[in-house]
Amino acid sequence: MKEKQITDKKARTNTIVAFAIFFVAFGLGVAAWFWLKKLPKETGTLGGTQMPLREGLNFNEQVFGSLFSQNKLVKTYAASEAVKQVRVNGNVGMKPPLDSAAWKLQVVKSMGDTLMISMEDIKKLPKMDLVFEFKCIEGWSQKTWWGGVKFADFIKAYGLEPEAKMTYVGMVTPDGQYYVGLDMPSALHPQTILCYEMNGKPLPINQGYPLRLIIPVKYGIKHIKRLGTISFSNKRPRDYWAERGYDYYSGH
Amino acid sequence: MKKIRIKHLLAVRWLHWLNFPILFVMIWSGLLIYWANDVYAIKIDGKTFISFFPDSFHKALNLPFRLAEGMAYHFLFMWVFFINGFLYVLYTLISGEWKYLVPDKRSLKQAWQVLLHDLHIRKYEPPFVKYNAAQRIAYTAIIFMGFGSILTGLAIYKPVQFSWITWLCGGYKAARLEHFILTIGYVLFFLVHIIQVIKAGWKNFKSMITGFEVISTDKPVGNKINTTTSPDQPNKVV
Numbered sequence: 001m002k003e004k005q006i007t008d009k010k011a012r013t014n015t016i017v018a019f020a021i022f023f024v025a026f027g028l029g030v031a032a033w034f035w036l037k038k039l040p041k042e043t044g045t046l047g048g049t050q051m052p053l054r055e056g057l058n059f060n061e062q063v064f065g066s067l068f069s070q071n072k073l074v075k076t077y078a079a080s081e082a083v084k085q086v087r088v089n090g091n092v093g094m095k096p097p098l099d100s101a102a103w104k105l106q107v108v109k110s111m112g113d114t115l116m117i118s119m120e121d122i123k124k125l126p127k128m129d130l131v132f133e134f135k136c137i138e139g140w141s142q143k144t145w146w147g148g149v150k151f152a153d154f155i156k157a158y159g160l161e162p163e164a165k166m167t168y169v170g171m172v173t174p175d176g177q178y179y180v181g182l183d184m185p186s187a188l189h190p191q192t193i194l195c196y197e198m199n200g201k202p203l204p205i206n207q208g209y210p211l212r213l214i215i216p217v218k219y220g221i222k223h224i225k226r227l228g229t230i231s232f233s234n235k236r237p238r239d240y241w242a243e244r245g246y247d248y249y250s251g252h
Numbered sequence: 253m254k255k256i257r258i259k260h261l262l263a264v265r266w267l268h269w270l271n272f273p274i275l276f277v278m279i280w281s282g283l284l285i286y287w288a289n290d291v292y293a294i295k296i297d298g299k300t301f302i303s304f305f306p307d308s309f310h311k312a313l314n315l316p317f318r319l320a321e322g323m324a325y326h327f328l329f330m331w332v333f334f335i336n337g338f339l340y341v342l343y344t345l346i347s348g349e350w351k352y353l354v355p356d357k358r359s360l361k362q363a364w365q366v367l368l369h370d371l372h373i374r375k376y377e378p379p380f381v382k383y384n385a386a387q388r389i390a391y392t393a394i395i396f397m398g399f400g401s402i403l404t405g406l407a408i409y410k411p412v413q414f415s416w417i418t419w420l421c422g423g424y425k426a427a428r429l430e431h432f433i434l435t436i437g438y439v440l441f442f443l444v445h446i447i448q449v450i451k452a453g454w455k456n457f458k459s460m461i462t463g464f465e466v467i468s469t470d471k472p473v474g475n476k477i478n479t480t481t482s483p484d485q486p487n488k489v490v
Contacts, residue, residue, distance in 0.1 A: 001382055002258040003467065011254045011466060018462040022269070029273050049324050056328030067413045074412050133424055135411070138319065139289030141424055217412050245320035247327070252412040 041245070045181075045236050048245030061249035068251070070189050074216040077131040082145035082199060088206045089136060092240065093178025094226050103174070103210055105194075108231040110163055117158070119210050122194060125149040125157050129200075130191055130214065137219040137241075137250065146214045147197030152188045163232040164188060170237025171213060174228035181237035182215065182222060186251055191216045194227070219250045256464040259382070261347060265463060267340040274336055275438060277329045282435055284322025287315045292432060304432070330405065337398045352382040354392055359385040370451075394441055397434050404431040 006014075039050040046054050105122065107115040131145040155164045169187045172179040186192065195214040196203055203209040208225025215222050221241045231237065242248040260268075292304040310316055344350045355363075362385030368374035370386075377384065383391065407418040407427035421427035449457055459465040 003255060004258070005253050005255055008254055008469070011256065011464075014464070015458070015462050022461050025269070033273075048320060053321075053324035053328055056331075057324060060327055064410055064413060067410070072412055072415065075415065135424065136289075137323075139285065139428060140291070241320075245324065247323065252410055 045238055045242060046248060047243045057247045057249070061247070061251075065183065065185075065249060065251070068185055068217075070185065074132050074191050074252075077133075077143050079129070079131055079145050079200070081143050082131050083142050084199065086144050086198060086207065087136075087140070087142055089138075089220065090178075090225075091206065093173030093175055093224075094206070094208070095177070096175050098174075098205070098209070098226065100210060105211060105227060106229040107158065107160065108229060109160070110166075110232065115158060119196065122149060122154070122196065122211065125153055127197075128193060129197075130193060130216070132191070132216045134216075134223075135219055135252065137221050137246065145199050146193065146195045147200065148193040148195035148211075148214065150190060151192040151194055151213075152190060154194055155188070160232075166232045167234045168232070168237050170229075170231045170233060171224045171227055172229045172231075173224065173226050176228075178224060178226075178240050179238050180213070180222050180224045181239040181242065181248065182218070183249065183251075186215060186217050189215070189217050217252050219252070221246065222250055253470045254466050255468045255470075257467050258463060259459045259465050260463050261343075261349065262463060263343045263347075264340070264349060265460060267336055267343065268460065270336050271333075271340070274329060274333050275442075277325060278333055279435055279438065281322040281325035281329065283313065283315050284318040285326060286432065287317075287322075288319040292429065327409070330402075333398075334402060337395075337402075341395060353388060355385065355388040359388050361385075363389050370448075390441065390444075394438075397437055397441075401431060401434045404428075404434065407431075 036050060036052060039052070041047065041049055042051055042054055046058070049057075104116040104118055107117065109115065126149065127147055128150050129145065129147045131143060133141045134144045135141045155161065164184060167184055169182045169184060170179065171182070192213070192215045195208075195212050196210060198204065198207050203212060208227070211227045212225040213223050213227060236242075236248060239248055241250070286304075287310055290305060290310070293300050294302040344353060362378040362380075365374060365378050366384050366386040369377040403417055404421050404427045406414045407421040408424060408431060411418040411424050411427075418424055418427055421430055455465055
């Protein structure tokens, strides 16, 4: 450690300056904190949080979204490792009784015409089983077993390639109460499935019968249950939890 | 005149003090996130010994139902935490300050002696330069802990894109627990640090702000004694 001689005056001045800077910096930090806390929350599709925090989430989406590759697969497990008691965490969009006989998946094509697809037709497409660690945004996770049709296969089977060139997919429950927005690369990930089976049996009602989304590259909030309508857009579609301050991307 | 010792470099002081609010925001927002799945506890024989955390703790700190807020803060300030830590490590390496901070082969034994000394069991403290052996271990360990927090954090934040990190941590659930344990580690470090700072006294604390510590002061007893003028050098002060 260096030692040196300084005058009393210099020692005093240096001390005062250092403490002044310390307290000013501390004050600025506290002021910035209260400024951020008092900022009104944004509204709309990217709502529920203050602008700088939302900018942070969107910045992260750009940084980590750029690492995303459809070749990176989510780790899978044997069906025997899947839990039998699958956790049920939400029922928004599933409150009205379901008329399963009348249920059809609506796919809104770009020109305004809508496909109405029955469950029988969806089941005709190649089926895929997937056991993976389902991750809830709350922090818990479970190894669960799902079965259905790969979303990318579904797109091809119904000639939706032009729509799949857009930036986002929006999915909504039949009652319009729950809705998610997905970036296209994640939606077309080879492990994203339109799911109609859990543990080798048809989906239970509380898990989204007759059809739900399983998208292992996202948190559970994006795995919409009881699918009603699918649409495509270059603008971010509405997202239930993003409107409430959560990260729109919510991807892994 | 004062004889001073330059104790803490300007950059080290800034990075140290900046880390205080940054770590505070990270721990606070981490608690907001953790509340949503507050499953950890220390159980012995099926009996809960310590629960992380009791409801009263969550309520007292106003943590419940603020998951989205916690995540938004955590994932913004993670960058600040990372950049600050990165600059600190870089600076200690370039400035050579690391030589005072990294433990050597005697440090473990000496740290034990320091501990005994601090607990008033042992009378003499082993000699040291700038930081004692216990400080060297603690200040180096905290860097590794920071590194661990970034790794385990990435493992739970992007377990698909960084699947190899998640694998290194022993899986998603393990990474979350490790991330939590590291946080408890920071809190314990902080408590010991505060106690030591209080024990070391005002002069030591002041040097972390000013950078220097006064070793001795030459007090002029009186002008007559200290100042002599000779005819050929009338302005020379002896």
